[in-house]
Each structure stands twice: as C-alpha cells, then as structure tokens.
Amino acid sequence: MSHTGTGARDPDDLAARIESLPRTIAPPPDLWPGIAARLNAAARIPAASPLVPSPAWNLRHGLRSPFAAPPSAWGVRPALAAGLVLLVAGVVALRHGGERWHVVQASGAYSLAAGRLETSAGSRLRLAVGRLGVVDVAPRTRIRLLSARPEHRLALDAGRIEARIAAPPRLFYVETPAATAVDLGCAYTLAVDSGGGGLIHVTVGWVELRRLGETSIVPFNMSAYTRPGFAPGTPFADRASDSLKAALVRFDFARGGSAAAAVVLREARVNDAITLWHLLRRTSGATRVAVYRRLAALAAPPAGAGETQVLALDRRALEAWWESLPGSPGTLPWWQRAAVRVAAWLGVL
Amino acid sequence: MPNRLLVTTTLAATALLAAAAPTPALGCPPSLSIERPKPAESADTSGAFVVVHANRGCHPGQLTVTGTAEGMVAGSRRSITLDLARTDTPGVYVVRRQWPREGVWVLRLTVTEGDGHATALVGIGPSGEIATIREPARHGEIRDVSDADVAALLRSLAAG
Amino acid sequence: MNEQVRRAQLGDQDAFEQLYRLHAGRVYALCLRLAGDAVEARRLAQDAFVRAWERLPGFRGDSAFASWLHRLTVNVVLADRRAASRRRRRVVTEGDAPGAEGSAPAAEGTAGAWTPERLDLERAIAALPPGARAVFVLFDIEGYGHEEIAAMTGIAPGTSKAQLHRARRLLREALSR
Numbered sequence: 296m297s298h299t300g301t302g303a304r305d306p307d308d309l310a311a312r313i314e315s316l317p318r319t320i321a322p323p324p325d326l327w328p329g330i331a332a333r334l335n336a337a338a339r340i341p342a343a344s345p346l347v348p349s350p351a352w353n354l355r356h357g358l359r360s361p362f363a364a365p366p367s368a369w370g371v372r373p374a375l376a377a378g379l380v381l382l383v384a385g386v387v388a389l390r391h392g393g394e395r396w397h398v399v400q401a402s403g404a405y406s407l408a409a410g411r412l413e414t415s416a417g418s419r420l421r422l423a424v425g426r427l428g429v430v431d432v433a434p435r436t437r438i439r440l441l442s443a444r445p446e447h448r449l450a451l452d453a454g455r456i457e458a459r460i461a462a463p464p465r466l467f468y469v470e471t472p473a474a475t476a477v478d479l480g481c482a483y484t485l486a487v488d489s490g491g492g493g494l495i496h497v498t499v500g501w502v503e504l505r506r507l508g509e510t511s512i513v514p515f516n517m518s519a520y521t522r523p524g525f526a527p528g529t530p531f532a533d534r535a536s537d538s539l540k541a542a543l544v545r546f547d548f549a550r551g552g553s554a555a556a557a558v559v560l561r562e563a564r565v566n567d568a569i570t571l572w573h574l575l576r577r578t579s580g581a582t583r584v585a586v587y588r589r590l591a592a593l594a595a596p597p598a599g600a601g602e603t604q605v606l607a608l609d610r611r612a613l614e615a616w617w618e619s620l621p622g623s624p625g626t627l628p629w630w631q632r633a634a635v636r637v638a639a640w641l642g643v644l
Numbered sequence: 645m646p647n648r649l650l651v652t653t654t655l656a657a658t659a660l661l662a663a664a665a666p667t668p669a670l671g672c673p674p675s676l677s678i679e680r681p682k683p684a685e686s687a688d689t690s691g692a693f694v695v696v697h698a699n700r701g702c703h704p705g706q707l708t709v710t711g712t713a714e715g716m717v718a719g720s721r722r723s724i725t726l727d728l729a730r731t732d733t734p735g736v737y738v739v740r741r742q743w744p745r746e747g748v749w750v751l752r753l754t755v756t757e758g759d760g761h762a763t764a765l766v767g768i769g770p771s772g773e774i775a776t777i778r779e780p781a782r783h784g785e786i787r788d789v790s791d792a793d794v795a796a797l798l799r800s801l802a803a804g
Numbered sequence: 805m806n807e808q809v810r811r812a813q814l815g816d817q818d819a820f821e822q823l824y825r826l827h828a829g830r831v832y833a834l835c836l837r838l839a840g841d842a843v844e845a846r847r848l849a850q851d852a853f854v855r856a857w858e859r860l861p862g863f864r865g866d867s868a869f870a871s872w873l874h875r876l877t878v879n880v881v882l883a884d885r886r887a888a889s890r891r892r893r894r895v896v897t898e899g900d901a902p903g904a905e906g907s908a909p910a911a912e913g914t915a916g917a918w919t920p921e922r923l924d925l926e927r928a929i930a931a932l933p934p935g936a937r938a939v940f941v942l943f944d945i946e947g948y949g950h951e952e953i954a955a956m957t958g959i960a961p962g963t964s965k966a967q968l969h970r971a972r973r974l975l976r977e978a979l980s981r
Contacts, residue, residue: 315922326846331817577816
C-alpha cells in the first residue's frame, strides 16, 4: 500500500486519528421536540376497557353491589336497637368455623372444582374467608382459591367481588393480573375486565395495591385503577372531578407526563390530598415541586415535612405528612377505627 | 351498596360503646406482619433480611416500631438495638443484617400504638438464615412476649 | 437503578427528557456515523429514543442504562438498513457532512472542534460502503468485538474481520489523497 499526501500514512496514524474522534456529537436542537411530539401523539387513554371512565362517568353505578336485592334477601340486618342487642348478646353474623374457604350462600348455577370458582350470568354467591370475613362473588366472575394458610389468598381472573374483612391487616390477599390487593382491615369492591385491567373501590378501611415494586394505598371513599404492565394506579377520591380522574388515567397509563399532572393539580381539592401525596413519588423535577406546593396549599405539611425534605423524598418526611392527611390511618380517630372493626365483625358493612 | 342509614346508625352505636369501653376489651391492638423479601422486588427493599409491616389498631397515639437482636454466641448472650429503615410505604420497614453470622439470634420487633402493642419474633438459626417467624396472635388476643420466651427460642435454635 | 430511569419507566416524560439530555450526544454520534447521512441520522436518533421509551418498562437494570440504550440504538439503525427497500445514494457533499446541518460543529457535548483533519476522517467514514462502515464504526469507534458485531448484524465473525480490514484500507486510501 502506498501513501502519499497529508492523510493517514500508516496504521498508527489512522488509529490515532480514530482515537481522537469524539464519542458524542451535538444533535440538532429540534431533535427532542420531534421526539416529544411522537411520544405525545402516541399518548392516549387506554381503549377498549369497560372500566375506563367515559365522560358520563358514574362510579357508583358501575360499582353497585352485585347484591342489589334488599338486605333482607341475605338474612336479618339489625336495626339500631337490635344492633346493640346483638353486640351485648355476642351473636355473630359473620363468624364461620374453621380456616378454609367455603360457600355459605348461593343463587343460580356456578362451578367449583380444584379451587376454581366460576359464576354464570345469572348466579352469585357468598364465600366465607375462614374466620376473617366474606367475599360476595358477582355473576360472570372467575376466581381461583390459592391458599388458606398462612394467609387467605385468591386470584380474581375476571369479574367482580365485594370483600368485607373483619380481621387484622395482611391476612387476606387478592391477586389480579395487574396488581395484588392487600387487605388492611376493610370492605372493598374489586373488578377485573377481560384485558386484566382492574378497578378497586374501598368503602371502609384501606387497601394496599402492590406490583412492580410500587405501592398505592387506597383509603375508604377512594378508588384506583390497575393495568397489566404498569404500577398500580394513583388513588383518587369518589368526589374528585371527572377531569381529574381522566387526567390521572392519562398520567398513570398513557404517559401523560407533566401535562396530565398539571390538570390533576388544577382540579385538586382538599379531598384529593391523598392523590397528590402519591404523585410526589411519581413525578420529578419541576412537576414534583408543583405537586408539593399544591398539596401544601390543601393540607399544610406537619413539622418534619419541609419542602427540601419532601422534594428529596425523605421517607420520614413523607410518612409524617401521610399520617396527617385526611383519610390516612393516622387521622381517623381511634374510636372510629374501633367502631368500624366491630361493625365489620357484626356483618353490617 | 349497604344501606347508608343503617350503617351510619350502627357505626354510631358501636362508636359510643367503643368510647365507653376500655380499649383493650375491644381486642384491637396494632399489628405486625413479617415478610421475607422477594428478590429484586424493589430498590426499596434491596438487601433486606426481613420486611416489617406495621398497622394501626384501635388505640389512640402514635405508631412506632422498634427492635432488638438478641443472640447467643459461643455461650454468651448479646443484645443489639436494631436500626429499622423506612421504605417508600408508610408503616413498612426494612431490617438489614446488623448482627454477626455466628451463633443464633432472635429479632424482637415491637409495634406500639399509644398503650397498645404487639411483638413478633424472628428466629435465626446457626446457618444464619430464618428458622421461624412468630407473629402476634391474630384474633385480638394480646399476649406479651417475655424475656423467657426469647431465651426459650434461642435455646431451641441452638439445639437445632 | 437510577432514579431518573425509574421515573421514566413509570411514564414520567420529564425524567425521560433528562435521560435524553444526558445521552443524546452519544446516540446521535452513533446514528450519524452508522448512517453516514445527517438527515437519516436525525430520523434514526428520534426512532431510537422513541423505541427506548416504549421498551423502558422492560429494562431491569441488569446493565447500565447507557449500555442498554447504546445497544438499542445499534439495533434500530441496523434494522432500518436491512428494511430499506431502495439503495440510498451515499454522496457526501459539503451539506451532508456530519454536523454541517443546523448546528455548530463544536456545540456543547462535542469534544473538540471540527478541524479539517477530523472533517476529512468523518467524511471518509461516511463514504465507506455500508457494510464496511457499520463494522468499522462498531469495532474501531464504539468498541464492540467481532462476535458481538456478528450477532448484531447477522454476518459471520470472519466476515466482520474482513469488512474491518477493508474499511481501514479504504480510509487510508481516502485520507492519503
């Protein structure tokens, strides 16, 4: 090989010139806007799920108890005086012997084999969760009974259940395709659609949703969506505006980012404090600052939860603020917690 | 959905009774659940020996969790105050190994809520791995864990 | 796992933009040298970041994010080349020279200015036949081995070595003129 001119004369020279090449080259300034535009174009509310809210959202309608028949259809419901009598007499409405699952009441045809339970279009049943409480199973529901010891676990593959558990926390678990619901002593409705997406609504107490190392704590009078492949959705209050709920779905499941978060913040009221607390950890940078400031305006942070600490996601600071938010276990008066436990035990929830 | 008037009146009645009755009679103490961490579940719990879940009962007051590691190493008793690390979830703590691998150990973990409390014991055998977990009784009974209970568990672990 | 990556995995676009700011220079350089064309490089760099956004939930942190993104970018470019239904003319003109479109060559993130020597080399690389250029960029600039290049490009390791030899010879000839 002959070499002339001022170019690479020998292998060492070429190697040296290659070595001196920079490993980075500044991209065109419009590269990121083009990327962001493509990401936003792809962001859309997940389609084809009956559980995703429409503009004519009616959460209560969608989550009406499958047992819409009057309470008397399921046995005697005590009036106030009778409730006291029951308490004094120690009559137990919901206690069942043993630790296993068993069907205590049913209507219509259902199948139960090898731990798999399925109700037909016209059937419903009540399942005892050992001594812990009951699960009401709606029509067209498929569940698998996974274990009874050391905790009671079932899998909800599709359909709807309503659980009422009067027991210490973390003894009853429901696995869904998108998240695990951990009972913290409460009553809730959980539905799963054919795509594996879910919606939980808590009427009493709290439920923890866990998946992908992330946790959502859903208190009473709040709900949360779940979708396979995503962390559990951010909890939202029953009274939250439709705009807030829709923006939260975009944020959680459609990469809505700071634009969706801005709508949530704009719509948030005092009842939405728990929602914003969850968003602190799910946002970053300027968005997290905005979340902090909106939450602080709605529910003043206690001592130990200063802006610097919270923005740094200091756990002690976040826990202190959590304990002070309306709806968290820390703010429910102890006598209310006791009353709820007793009422659940009596089976009037 | 349950009849709201019925629920409200029943709750009010039971609340009155709860307020009048001494709280221990309600059988509603705080509780502890001990979980063996799943591998790589989250950065939060990485390196955890056990994950401790603390939940409120019905007692007024702050919720706190403390722990000690009680050990028997070469015939001598040792006690180490444990550092419980908070996680991203309120009420959930991580205990990482803070005791030597030699000997047998019992982690004594206590949750306190006002004047209510509950204790869990985690027995660690000579291999350094968890041999037994004893959580608080689950149906409202409050049973104090005594030093004698811990000593008995240590003897049991040492005997294999 | 890095906090930004974790947040981006959960859909935080702000966090993903921060990752873009950190890694765009490397990704663009790779696309530009593999494609040999600034217009194509812009499109491919966009494709790479969009693909990274889509694939991010599957990133488990068992390698560094930069390595994962780099490998993904290489795959995006090579797949695009394989899918091309027509020959792209590789005519390197002043306007096509890397860095000539839109931004100053010595912009932030670029180590060193566009010297005539460097420009000569970049143009010579861009003028290489596609197969030789890909192997040269991946081996001599990006540091992959022949086995890895073979796995990524679908050629045999021996072919990779031959292409590298060819690329170096062509570069020396071009730079000697």
